[in-house]
Amino acid sequence: MKRTDLTRIDEFTWEIPKSFQDAMRVPVRILASENLIDEILERKAIGQAIRTSMLSGLVGHLVVMPDVYSGQGAPVGIVAVSKWPVGTIAPGAIGHDINAGVRLLGSDIKTEEAEGNFDALADALKNHIPSGTDAEGSISLNKSEVDHVAQSGAQWALRKDMAQQDDLVRAEEGGRLNEADPKKVSEAARSIGAQQLGTLGGGEHFIEIHSVEEVFNRAAAVTMGLKEGTLVAQIHCGSRGYGRQVCADYIERFQEVAPSYDIDPPDPNLASVPLDSGEAEDYMGAMRAAANYAYANRQVLAHRVREVFDDLLEGAGERLKTVYDVAHNLGQVEMHQVDGKHMRCYVHRKGAARAFGPGTPGISLPYRALGQPVLVPGSMGETSWVMLATRDAMQKSFGSACHGAGRTMSRHEANHQAEPVPLDGDGDGVAVRSGDGSASAGVQLKENIGGVVETVAGSRLAGKVARLEPLAVMHG
Secondary structure (H helix, E strand, O other): OOHHHOEEEEOOEEEEOHHHOOOOOOOEEEEOOOOOHHHHHOOHHHHHHHHHOOOOOEOOOEEEEEEEEOOOOOOEEEEEEEEOOOOEEOHHHOOOOOOOEEEEEEOOOEHHHHOOOHHHHHHHHHHHOOOOOOOOOOOOOOHHHHHHHHHHOHHHHHHOOOOOHHHHHOEHHHHOOOOOOHHHOOHHHHHHHHHHOOOOOOOOOEEEEEEEEEEOOHHHHHHHOOOOOEEEEEEEEOOHHHHHHHHHHHHHHHHHHHHHHOOOOOOHHHOOEEOOOHHHHHHHHHHHHHHHHHHHHHHHHHHHHHHHHHHHOOOHHHHOEEEEEEEOOEEEEEEEEEOOEEEEEEEEEEOOEEOOOOOOOOOOHHHOOOOOEEEEOOOOOOOEEEEEEOOHHHHHOOOEEOOOOOOOOOHHHHHHHOOOEOOOHHHOOOEEEOOOOOEOOOOEOOOOHHHHHHHHHHOOOEEEEEEEEEEEEEEO
16 A cells, blocks of 8 residues: 555544445544654555454544554454444454553652662562463462452452552553453353463563653653652553453354354454344453453552562562553443544454543543553563543544554564564663573564654644653563
8 A cells, every 4th residue: 555545634644535445334544653654554454454444333434553563353553433232343353362451550669779680670570470372370260260350350359469459440440341241251261261360471461660761741640650760560461361262252153143144244353243232242241351351460460560579679569559550452332423423332442542531431530630541562671651641532543542662563473474683772781581581682573662652642642741761571
């Protein structure tokens, strides 16, 4: 695709019109700066976004974030909106890692207090927290207990003394989605979930220790508990194999029943069914159960990080306080303005974070007046950002923002094709430990975190609050 195929809406918004292909139900709007757009157009993800726009029942426009990359079915980094309840729902447009997300822990611990301990922190995180695709945790659950986790989310961890009340107050949805239905989760998923709570996973999942290097919005930073020269911990993980199995189960089921609803999916991995069908109701119950599992998992990981800080920094774990916990891969019923009409919608977010502007119902109480925090991790061992959603996001992106730095290819493509690139520049000296326990040079795909953040800020989806620089990294 070329720029000439696009209509430029404004400085940071480019549109592929609905007329580009006959089967498109809505236009595709790409959020990108002048410096990013050509590279984004070369990605396989754009073809996937066009196919995703062919889903029955979509309204408004399909949003493509500046950190988009190819996925299974739908690309990672999109927002697709169906009219409730007459539209359709597609698990592939929400993603396999249901409620993959980020938890940020702030502190009053000065960087100097941990000077000389960053290698030890990386080692201790690796030793204390199981990681890797097939990792099993120290918490062994029976299937009934897995159902309790899936019903309660982070509240389960609170009852087990692995959470503080403020952790839940400062989490999206309070760390628990209502109307979860573990009974709609397969035995296979429940068996996996019984072994993986409190594990990091593999791929792009990580735990990082950062310093707050620069604050841009001091009023917001005070509310968040962020101060220049202090340590923060960032956890990126999701629902592990439990959520992946839920997604796989329902894609297969939807593929079987879609013809009975006269639905021909644009891609087998984008199989969909009507929102008011029994199959959709079952999936939504199972998806919420997986989301709650992920909220509980990040809470347990936060508890483990606090234990590491207790051991290495003389009881400093209690000084780590949740800034926010945000989800990336979720489907939710929300109210939005669509083509000038206020309507109830089903919002698919895959690799996109909810970003509700100030005063919007549903924002955690400490941030109701400010807007929802948006956490933007960069490449492993590189800069991350804390941002704050604006009112403009409600109109431009259905209350959504990016979920991280942009990739040039999918994780599958990276594993099979990409040459690793060692950390350099600002990454020098960062203590890195991989899931297999080895000290690593920090191989990664280079990502354009600066371009992504500038696009999000320039398009007024979210404003900058703080820049974080890495000191110790543990990756899956």
